[in-house]
Amino acid sequence: MEQDTKDDTDFVKFWNTILEPKFTKYRHILQGGLSRHSAAVIPSLPIKEGMSVLDVGCGWGDMSLQIAEIVGPKGRVVGIDCVDAFLVEARKDAAAKGLSHVEFFRGDAEVALPENEFDYVVARFGTMFFTNPVAALRRMRLALKPGGQMTHIVWRRREDNPAWQEAKEITLRHLPPPGEDADTCGPGPFSMGNQEMAGAMMKSAGYEDISFTRVDEKIMIGTTPEECIEFALAIGPGGEVFREAGEALAEAKRPGIESEMRAFFESQERDEIGIWAPTSSWVISARNPA
Numbered sequence: 112m113e114q115d116t117k118d119d120t121d122f123v124k125f126w127n128t129i130l131e132p133k134f135t136k137y138r139h140i141l142q143g144g145l146s147r148h149s150a151a152v153i154p155s156l157p158i159k160e161g162m163s164v165l166d167v168g169c170g171w172g173d174m175s176l177q178i179a180e181i182v183g184p185k186g187r188v189v190g191i192d193c194v195d196a197f198l199v200e201a202r203k204d205a206a207a208k209g210l211s212h213v214e215f216f217r218g219d220a221e222v223a224l225p226e227n228e229f230d231y232v233v234a235r236f237g238t239m240f241f242t243n244p245v246a247a248l249r250r251m252r253l254a255l256k257p258g259g260q261m262t263h264i265v266w267r268r269r270e271d272n273p274a275w276q277e278a279k280e281i282t283l284r285h286l287p288p289p290g291e292d293a294d295t296c297g298p299g300p301f302s303m304g305n306q307e308m309a310g311a312m313m314k315s316a317g318y319e320d321i322s323f324t325r326v327d328e329k330i331m332i333g334t335t336p337e338e339c340i341e342f343a344l345a346i347g348p349g350g351e352v353f354r355e356a357g358e359a360l361a362e363a364k365r366p367g368i369e370s371e372m373r374a375f376f377e378s379q380e381r382d383e384i385g386i387w388a389p390t391s392s393w394v395i396s397a398r399n400p401a
């Protein structure tokens with residue numbers, strides 16, 4: 112099932128070279144935060160013992176493992192991601208939990224997915240990055256058996272996600288916006304935040320019974336203000352502006368950016384774990400016509 116790395120698109124190369132080390136460094140923040148949006152939702156989905164489930168853009172695979180516990184050994188879970196290093200960790204965690212009915216494969220959901228094989232398809236914060244979202248959502252639908260269901264979780268609008276948006280606005284007060292040909296992780300984290308537009312994409316991809324549930328969660332964005340700043344300048348919309356400005360200009364502007372960011376992060380809720388900021392997502396569920 113694995114795709115050959117020689118066929119990697121520039122997008123997949125970008126994920127494996129530029130984004131992977133940053134994601135790995137901040138796994139404790141990212142996985143902790145993203146899992147807060149799925150933890151409450153997954154047990155209420157109609158995923159049952161014995162089902163086969165595909166997790167698209169599974170990352171480190173923690174949600175695949177949570178689902179593997181629900182479907183049990185009579186079921187099957189497949190996680191697919193385009194980043195090798197994430198899959199190494201996912202396989203390690205599955206082995207440590209003794210879950211042998213979950214497998215992880217390297218694949219590009221924009222190129223190919225298994226067909227007509229699964230009862231349920233899930234994706235947590237992966238689909239907003241697709242360069243051609245309708246085609247990829249259709250491919251996810253075709254991975255389902257007729258009548259199968261899917262659920263994907265995406266960020267809502269920027270204004271409901273100050274944890275990400277404020278870092279971008281601060282950075283943009285000091286640096287120019289990324290140019291048209293900038294290296295990015297795809298259309299961007301908020302590309303499915305508009306309910307009407309995301310609903311239209313799902314319809315165009317051939318789904319029916321499309322529903323949206325809003326989830327609001329505070330997530331930990333760094334253990335200290337210093338880590339919040341490092342994280343915001345490495346990953347997400349603020350990090351993209353900082354990276355694309357070029358090292359010389361970005362470093363020259365760093366003191367001003369850091370001082371504004373510090374004021375923002377220090378104004379957020381803080382406890383013994385770290386600093387918390389509000390985020391908001393859509394849980395979008397739908398069905399492949401029978």
Ligand SMILES: C[S@@+](CC[C@H](N)C(=O)[O-])C[C@H]1O[C@@H](n2cnc3c(N)ncnc32)[C@H](O)[C@@H]1O
Nearest residue numbers: 145168169170192193194219220221235236237
């Ligand atoms: C924000 S991360 C979320 C990871 C994981 N689902 C989670 O919630 O922790 C987005 C993931 O989508 C993966 N991804 C992006 N585009 C992909 C594609 N075309 N095919 C497969 N995986 C993709 C990335 O490698 C990354 O692991």
